[in-house]
Amino acid sequence: MLFNSIHFLLFLPVVLAAYAMLRHRGQNRMLLIASYVFYGWWDERFLFLIALSTVVDYWCGLMIGRSRLTGRQRMVASSWLTLSALCFVTINWSAIRFGGSEGISVDWSSLFDPLGVWALGGALGLVAIANLFHRLVTRLDEDRRRKLGLWTSIIANLTVLGIFKYFNFFVGSAEDALQGLGVDAQLMRLDIVLPVGISFYTFQTMCYSIDIYRRKLMPTDRFLDFALYVAYFPQLVAGPIERPNELLPRLQNPRHFELVQIQRGLFLILLGLFKKVAIADGVAVCVNSVYNSTGTASALDIVAATVLFCVQVYCDFSAYSDIARGVSKLLGIDLVTNFRVPFFSRSPAEYWQRWHISLSTWLRDYLFMPLVFLDPRRRIYLALIITMLLSGLWHGAAWNFVLWGGFHGLLLAVHTIYRNRVPILNPDQAISRWSLVAGIALFFTINCYSLLLFRAGSFAQIFDFTTAIVTGAGGIHLSMKLPSLSAALGIPLLFALDMIEYSTGDALAYRRFPAWCRGALYAFLIFIIIMGTGNEPTEFIYFQF
Amino acid sequence: MLWTILFLVVIDVAVGYLFAPPPVGVRPGPLQRRFAEGRSVEGKLDRMVGETDESSAPMATAGWYGSRSDQPTHAEHPDGLLVAVYGMSTSFRMCYALQELEPSLTLRLVGGPNAPLSHSYNGYLKDRNHHEADVVLLGVSAWALAGIESMTQMLIQFDAPALYTYPVYRIVDGKLVATTPLVQSLDELRCAMGDTDLWEAFRLQLAENDAYYDELVFRDSPLDNSTLVRLLRRGWGQRQRRRQLARVHNADGYRSDSNVGPVAREIIRSFAETVRADGRLPIVILFHEKGFDDHLYALLGPTLKEHGIPFLSTHDLAPASDHDSFLPDGHFTAEVDKRIAREVLAVISNAR
Numbered sequence: 001m002l003f004n005s006i007h008f009l010l011f012l013p014v015v016l017a018a019y020a021m022l023r024h025r026g027q028n029r030m031l032l033i034a035s036y037v038f039y040g041w042w043d044e045r046f047l048f049l050i051a052l053s054t055v056v057d058y059w060c061g062l063m064i065g066r067s068r069l070t071g072r073q074r075m076v077a078s079s080w081l082t083l084s085a086l087c088f089v090t091i092n093w094s095a096i097r098f099g100g101s102e103g104i105s106v107d108w109s110s111l112f113d114p115l116g117v118w119a120l121g122g123a124l125g126l127v128a129i130a131n132l133f134h135r136l137v138t139r140l141d142e143d144r145r146r147k148l149g150l151w152t153s154i155i156a157n158l159t160v161l162g163i164f165k166y167f168n169f170f171v172g173s174a175e176d177a178l179q180g181l182g183v184d185a186q187l188m189r190l191d192i193v194l195p196v197g198i199s200f201y202t203f204q205t206m207c208y209s210i211d212i213y214r215r216k217l218m219p220t221d222r223f224l225d226f227a228l229y230v231a232y233f234p235q236l237v238a239g240p241i242e243r244p245n246e247l248l249p250r251l252q253n254p255r256h257f258e259l260v261q262i263q264r265g266l267f268l269i270l271l272g273l274f275k276k277v278a279i280a281d282g283v284a285v286c287v288n289s290v291y292n293s294t295g296t297a298s299a300l301d302i303v304a305a306t307v308l309f310c311v312q313v314y315c316d317f318s319a320y321s322d323i324a325r326g327v328s329k330l331l332g333i334d335l336v337t338n339f340r341v342p343f344f345s346r347s348p349a350e351y352w353q354r355w356h357i358s359l360s361t362w363l364r365d366y367l368f369m370p371l372v373f374l375d376p377r378r379r380i381y382l383a384l385i386i387t388m389l390l391s392g393l394w395h396g397a398a399w400n401f402v403l404w405g406g407f408h409g410l411l412l413a414v415h416t417i418y419r420n421r422v423p424i425l426n427p428d429q430a431i432s433r434w435s436l437v438a439g440i441a442l443f444f445t446i447n448c449y450s451l452l453l454f455r456a457g458s459f460a461q462i463f464d465f466t467t468a469i470v471t472g473a474g475g476i477h478l479s480m481k482l483p484s485l486s487a488a489l490g491i492p493l494l495f496a497l498d499m500i501e502y503s504t505g506d507a508l509a510y511r512r513f514p515a516w517c518r519g520a521l522y523a524f525l526i527f528i529i530i531m532g533t534g535n536e537p538t539e540f541i542y543f544q545f
Numbered sequence: 546m547l548w549t550i551l552f553l554v555v556i557d558v559a560v561g562y563l564f565a566p567p568p569v570g571v572r573p574g575p576l577q578r579r580f581a582e583g584r585s586v587e588g589k590l591d592r593m594v595g596e597t598d599e600s601s602a603p604m605a606t607a608g609w610y611g612s613r614s615d616q617p618t619h620a621e622h623p624d625g626l627l628v629a630v631y632g633m634s635t636s637f638r639m640c641y642a643l644q645e646l647e648p649s650l651t652l653r654l655v656g657g658p659n660a661p662l663s664h665s666y667n668g669y670l671k672d673r674n675h676h677e678a679d680v681v682l683l684g685v686s687a688w689a690l691a692g693i694e695s696m697t698q699m700l701i702q703f704d705a706p707a708l709y710t711y712p713v714y715r716i717v718d719g720k721l722v723a724t725t726p727l728v729q730s731l732d733e734l735r736c737a738m739g740d741t742d743l744w745e746a747f748r749l750q751l752a753e754n755d756a757y758y759d760e761l762v763f764r765d766s767p768l769d770n771s772t773l774v775r776l777l778r779r780g781w782g783q784r785q786r787r788r789q790l791a792r793v794h795n796a797d798g799y800r801s802d803s804n805v806g807p808v809a810r811e812i813i814r815s816f817a818e819t820v821r822a823d824g825r826l827p828i829v830i831l832f833h834e835k836g837f838d839d840h841l842y843a844l845l846g847p848t849l850k851e852h853g854i855p856f857l858s859t860h861d862l863a864p865a866s867d868h869d870s871f872l873p874d875g876h877f878t879a880e881v882d883k884r885i886a887r888e889v890l891a892v893i894s895n896a897r
Binding site: 289290292293294296297479481485515516518519520522523524526527530531532533534536537 | 546547548549550551552553555556576579582583773776777779780781783784787864866867868869873
């Protein structure tokens with residue numbers, strides 16, 4: 001279900017109304033059902049993967065932290081996985097028809113999906129093995145048991161991610177490499193689609209087990225609360241990636257509502273819709289007219305489309321985070337801030353403290369730090385580059401994403417070397433206003449180029465576009481489609497809002513405006529959103545990750 | 546909250562006042578056009594249709610059958626050919642290039658802005674006895690093909706509409722059956738607008754037969770005066786149109802579960818049969834606009850080959866993904882038009 005769809009417009013009030021009527025435990029159960037409905041709206045089959053990830057990490061977390069599961073806990077987790085396999089992948093619901101003269105009619109020949117039957121068998125096998133070996137594992141010494149739990153969680157999550165996101169990519173790359181060596185290989189490919197948001201929830205569940213292993217967190221006994229932590233609908237498909245020590249307690253404790261929180265939530269939803277509907281969708285057509293075309297684009301076309309892509313990807317992704325945070329605030333649950341005016345950064349290190357903060361801190365804590373601790377003196381630069389290469393791969397199963405990650409890794413390594421020698425690169429050092437502006441402009445330009453690598457459809461396009469920019473091919477001829485009116489009006493307004501946040505260092509600075517001024521701001525945002533409803537809606541860019 | 550509502554009202558009134566549409570006959574500015582695009586179809590008709598053709602908006606007069614009486618009926622050059630062309634602006638632009646390359650050709654042009662295949666086909670049926678063309682050229686636009694499911698451009702292009710109407714075709718027992726619109730000329734439209742019963746009958750006919758009909762987009766109401774409502778209606782209309790187009794075409798091509806393919810194939814077959822029966826040479830040009838790859842060719846190519854109909858598909862000459870081939874308004878560049886025209890000349894000379 002898309003945040004900017006009519007379905008969600010109907011779904012949210014129903015959820016909020018039910019939420020207001022229930023007590024804490026009932027709220028959590030209702031939210032879990034709502035989250036599964038929200039996700040299943042795309043394709044209910046992929047709910048099985050969420051259930052699998054939930055059960056594996058719940059089980060592993062308890063094995064690591066408490067050394068065993070009670071009989072009831074094992075029964076609940078086992079039933080959850082089995083029922084998920086049965087309901088989401090085995091039964092073909094379209095074979096059951098409701099209504100008509102017969103009441104309910106069932107097409108028995110297509111009721112069970114053959115692949116789903118295998119999945120059900122696999123789930124039953126997994127449940128049997130886990131229960132059979134449970135006693136054996138509890139008898140292992142603590143260190144071995146903890147490691148077994150940790151690696152089971154990591155391997156299970158990365159296997160699911162690897163199969164659904166990277167299998168075809170690596171097979172395709174291997175075929176290309178073999179063809180380069182003169183071998184015409186036709187390797188097996190999987191006929192699967194990428195489940196929405198798989199990278200987000202696998203990272204979120206993995207860090208639960210890792211944190212328990214690191215003794216930073218105690219495992220939760222309540223399966224349904226953990227299931228809600230994994231599937232919590234506002235942030236399920238495109239983040240922010242929440243840490244268990246922050247989100248779980250908020251889910252497990254009763255929530256208190258304050259008017260100011262609801263106001264903030266509504267503002268975040270409004271701001272998110274403004275960024276997505278009015279701006280991101282309003283410039284998408286311009287970017288696509290250059291990047292999705294095979295013709296010769298002029299240097300000006302490429303530069304303009306790339307700058308607009310920066311705007312698009314920022315507005316698109318931060319919009320999702322804003323709406324997710326806003327919706328969650330209406331439910332009384334705070335989510336982490338994912339963006340802090342990233343295009344006002346003057347160095348790559350600062351940029352990654354402002355852009356997709358929940359991912360960059362995840363990578364820092366669970367990938368970069370362990371790599372550095374292996375050999376702090378020599379490995380920091382290598383660790384930076386490896387972390388960012390993997391960050392690129394996390395974004396998408398394509399080499400241009402890896403190149404984008406590598407580019408940022410190099411930038412970070414160079415920045416680390418020079419940060420103490422060049423004042424403009426050191427955020428702790430005071431510099432003049434002009435130097436600050438120059439630094440921001442310079443890094444924005446470099447970052448724009450990195451986003452060209454991110455957006456390009458192939459290495460050939462990267463080469464062609466880079467050559468065109470360097471040589472100025474095509475001159476100042478502009479054939480790109482122009483942004484919509486909503487985007488043309490929205491971009492300066494967003495720049496002004498971000499400028500205020502940057503200069504005050506306070507995302508809530510708008511609250512200090514006089515009441516009439518805030519009223520005018522909200523009205524103008526609503527007006528531009530309404531204007532943007534004519535833009536062709538595009539799926540959130542980060543859904544594909 | 547009160548301040549927000551107050552400012553919304555202020556914005557609504559101020560934009561409505563500052564960008565009010567100019568009088569008929571004066572070209573509106575881009576912002577005036579944008580803020581009027583969401584006006585209901587009935588509201589637009591009130592503004593576009595004057596008491597005479599001269600006092601009506603130029604788009605109101607475009608595309609009606611028989612609206613151009615100055616068309617040649619036979620070849621003007623002794624050794625030349627009369628080429629009757631049925632299509633839309635893309636076909637006409639290409640034909641002008643054709644005439645530049647071969648000045649002995651005389652052109653008879655029948656069509657309308659974004660005309661779908663059904664309009665062009667019906668155009669030939671109505672026009673076939675009024676000229677002595679040697680060659681009959683049918684232009685089919687990939688972009689406009691979905692309009693087969695509509696009866697008028699008022700609905701497909703509701704934001705900047707042409708008003709002309711045309712039959713909607715269905716296949717019944719293997720044969721093409723046309724439902725003819727109750728309104729078939731600008732004069733008839735004018736009459737209908739002044740006759741409540743006739744107008745209601747026309748509206749009901751559209752609601753029943755036109756896949757693009759949407760009550761919210763069509764019906765006039767006092768809310769037409771609100772800028773915000775117009776913007777919302779524009780957004781809603783665009784959404785409905787995209788949904789309708791998505792039922793017909795997706796990134797892989799025209800959908801096999803849509804009626805558009807079978808109807809288009811039957812029209813092409815019937816067109817060629819009729820033209821040949823009239824002793825003329827039929828030629829079909831498949832125009833692939835941006836975003837359509839070779840989809841039209843994939844849909845109609847087999848039928849054209851099966852019936853031996855001379856044809857040309859632009860995807861070979863100007864790939865739909867190559868933006869160098871297109872002007873910002875979506876038409877082919879003059880160079881591409883010339884390239885296509887050269888090939889059309891070759892098709893004519895081979896077929897004769």
